[in-house]
Amino acid sequence: MLSLGNPGLRNVHGILGSGIMTSFLIHAALGLQLGLSY
Structure with missing residues (x-):
């Protein structure tokens, strides 16, 4: 029903x-900060 050519999609x-x-x-940046703080 939905076409891949639909610009909205x-x-x-x-x-x-x-x-x-x-x-x-x-999430990766926060994980690095938490890992470095410990």
Whole structure:
């Protein structure tokens, strides 16, 4: 029903992907800070 050529769908997918990457980077940075503090 949804086509891959749908610009709205690609936009949502891009936002979700960048959000996951951002949260992953923040999680990694916090993990490094916690690891260095101990």
